[in-house]
Amino acid sequence: MIDYELTNEQKDLQGRMVAFCRAEIAPAAAELDAAAPDKVPEMLRARFRKLAGAGYFDLLLKADFVSQCVAGEELAKACPATFLAAMSSGTAFGMAIQCFGSQAQKTRYLPGIAAGEFIGALACTEADAGSDLSGMVTKAEKKGDGWVLTGSKDLVTNAPVADAFLVLAWTDREAGLDKGLSLFVVEKGASGLAVGETVETMGLRGAPTAGISLTGCAVSADALVGEAGGGYALLGRITEWIKISLSSMSVGLGVACMEVSTGHGKGKKAFGKPIGLFEGVGAKLAVMFTLNDLGRMMTLRAAWSTDHQETEAPILTASAKLFTSESINKIADLAMQVHGGHGYVKGAAVERLYRDARFAELAYGTSEMQRAFIARDSLNRYKPA
């Protein structure tokens, strides 16, 4: 029997997150965005400890994506950059270790991740390999019991603060994507690992980003996550989780955009009445609400589907990611328009949200890639016999 309402437990979680984020996260969101790159790591660590205290990382390490989305939306609403950094550590790194790591890896990393003391990152993208990983160069060569990694990774979220990286590398180039890639944990301080300068990003500036280089970086046999050659399949699973998370990030951002826009629509007067009472502005608020509301439903649907291991989960996840990421860009654009010139200045919340929103459509599978994936499924379903 269908029932689209949150359970009481989920509503309680939502209530706790709302209160926590309002008190601890939202007030300094603008400050984190404006901080100089060298100040960000310290600020972020402080926030991670608070999030851990609120049980947020424990939640990310549990395979309950509906609850993660409920809580994640609130965090993203309060501070999208903190959300992204926490997701990169707790989900992209932590959940991967939780699901695919050895007992030793779990013991070594997960308590720290859960406590917000240890920060993880996922390093896959390279200068010539994004959606198409076949262009990847980074390789891992067997040497004795261990491996030696050589190559470089781009656009690694959390790199400037990370204590460990989950690195994708070729272990057998000839075997191709499906059998030739493997995931390794490389800890900060490993010889041959160098973290580049922080890359200044357009938005989500509180989630610091940098490239890393691996120059004859030797790691022990214990660093391999899962089986050698199984990296691509594992990355596929990790990307699914991230896409669900990013969908809830977009929805949280959408709520933030709506709140400031509705506030502006009520407070700002023109021609003798609040501008939100003009149809042109009101219609924008309505479209923002509609896209965000349906995006939330799609996100929860995808999360629930993943939790219940439905066969259509990957399609629903891609659909949610595509819908919410395009929606948040539309929503942020409308929010800016509602604010007029007041939104275009540094310090305006909507200016920050507008920059943050742009990320969603680019990361972890561009909209172009989601469409190609979704369309292929429909085309294959109706192939002539």
Place this chain on the structure above:
Amino acid sequence: MDFTFTDEQRMFRDTIYRYCKEEVAPLCEAADREGEFSMEVWKKLGSMGLLGLPFPEEYGGSGADFTTCCLAGEAMGHAGLDGGHTLALGAHTYLCGANIMEHGTEEQKKKYLPGLATGEDIGCMGLTEPGSGSDAAALATTAVKKGDKYILNGSKTFITNAPLAKVFVIFATLDKSKRHKGITTFIVDAGTPGLSTGKPMHKMGCKCSTTSEVFMEDCEVPAENILGGEGAGWRIALGGVEWDRSTLLSPFLGGGMFMIENCARYANERRAFGKTIGEFQSIQNRIADMRVFLEAARLAVYRVAASKDNGVMLNPLLASVNKMYVGDKGFEMCSAAVDLFGGYGYIHEYPVERGMRDAKLGQLGGGTSDIMRMIVARFMMM
């Protein structure tokens, strides 16, 4: 939280889908081309129990819940039924029948529902007037009490099923100065002196449903035909919104599935520049967008149904969200389907042409998208 239908609901949907695909849909193409309501289609729908689906069994219905009613609508659209016949069903079963079911007296239910359930009697609802559409509370049809009768005067327009109807559910006002509070609903039988219908209108789409004006000139209605009591009309009209925003939209979901199937098949077969057009990204993009639209629309429609079935108060905001999204985006997707078919999409023989014409109604009927945005904005500005 649960996103799965029961086994019984799924089986029901599949049964309706197969039946409609084999028995009903083949009749629809010709009917649409002629712009004619098909009594044969109607009888087939009636024989499957689809015309009285939500009515209690003692009145000839199946006692189906909202979700099941939506699944039936989805199955009909998916099978390839045209928007005209599904609209006729919507006006008959939900706007006329379900209103009597929910607000009627025991006598009224006994008198009207069994005939509506079989389809023997066709029902319609008259709310819109030449001078009042979205602003329904401004309606001008008057009802004046005279002894144990009410005298109705006024006219209605765009009334689906009116040319064929036996049972008219009519909204009139006892006192126009009271706006909403004066509105009262009456059941008017065909043949009542003073009641007449205009010439059927020729429409852009949903051609197989009949549409006309309804005129009331000193039309005497017995007091026992009042529905829900004096002044209950506005409440009835608002309650109908729940049916409107779920069951009446559900054939659009099925229509979306039908459209994606047709587009994907065509894209797999049609070749250009040495490959199937499905290998071009611009074609893939259209198919992906249809699929995403369908997922969002499905959640929107079934959320209303689930809230009704589970006894959760429906947030009126969400009903408007559904109507706007399914209406606007649905039309956009149907237009994209025509693009995908190229010149063939512009030809009657291909189902996407009909789909686009039919889908236009989604943006207009039961409250335009502009009005939906106004409603949502008003809630947000509160």
